[in-house]
Amino acid sequence: MLAARFPALAGASETLNRRIKVSLIVGLLAGPWRPVARADDPPKSPPPAASHFHLADLLPRGVQKNPQLNLSVITEFTPAGKALPPPTRNKPIYYTLWDGGMAEEGEVLGEHPPPLEKLAQVMERALASNGYRRAVEAAIPTVIVYYRWGSFNHLFAPDPRDDRALSDGMGDLNDPQQLMNLLARSELVGGRKFTTDLVAALNNRAADNLDFFRLRDERTGPLLTLAVSDLYFLVAQVYDYESAQHGKKKLLWTTKISTDSLGLAMRDALPAIVTQGGRYFGQDTGGPVVFHPRMYEGHVEIGDAEVKGYIDNPPPAQRIPVPARKH
DSSP states (O other): OHHHHOGGGTTHHHHHHHHHHHTTHHHHHHOOOOOOOOTTOOOOOOOOOOOOOOGGGGSOGGGOSSOBOOEEEEEEEOHHHHTSOOOOSSSOEEEEEEEEEEEEESSOOOOOOOOHHHHHHHHHHHHHTTTEEEOOTTOOOOEEEEEEEEEEOOSSOOOTTOHHHHHHSOOOTTSHHHHHHHHHHHHHHHHHHHHHHHHHHHTTGGGTHHHHHHTSSTTHHHHHHHHTSOEEEEEEEEEEHHHHHTTOOOEEEEEEEEEEOTTOOHHHHHHHHHHHHGGGTTSOOSSOEEEOOBTTOSOOOOOOOOOTTTOSSOOOOOOOOOOOOOO
16 A cells, blocks of 8 residues: 555545645744745646537536536645646656545545546546556556645535525535635635635625726636636645655645536546646646636547557656556
């Protein structure tokens, strides 16, 4: 098991959950965090063009055959991650994959998850398209890709007697638990800078400052709508392999992918959001990217991850045992 081989990462699941729940409130109140640009950053993937309107879009999303997703993706690098060269045609980055399992935050609704093997294969395909290759046979991994996924819902349904809570979907923000729940979902969809700005807007909520906040730019409105929604999400964190072998956690980058779950089934939605949002794995997005693809656009069939013509000659290396895949 990877947890036995890398004790420093054994608590990664709990750490990630705490970060999602707490939303780094101290950092939020201290001020915004801005990533440092790197001259050799690989080109950023542009979001796909918005899909055309279909008559079926007038129907509830739960009965549509190919509904439109409201997708948010954000990738942030640590200083250690920025110091590393990105993968290239001749020098891919090899990794070992660790599924941290499903998390259900907020109100638990009894979701039906996708098969773990299918989700792992979708992850492999998305990572391969960005130059990350799973370490098998002779390849030695240099990073560990650890991912968690699941649902993140409101703690409680809005009080029907509270007109403000019903209108903006935020619930009773005088309740510390509900406030933390909202800020955690906000950081999940928009990152720390967006959540810092939301905290400032909430401080003047009675003066309808949220309306101005929502309209400040074309991204904020969709992000705020997602933040007050029940969500499906996947968070991938990439750690340095060698540091983990020496009992240390060295985080390189994190990608968060989320969509509102209304009218969707987790079993179908999670593979779809990884297929659509995985183009940003390992690419610093410089903030959240919001787009609206169809659930079944692109290649969603599952097979062995392969990018023909991407790797010319993988470097020979010493054969090492590869950890068994978690089921």
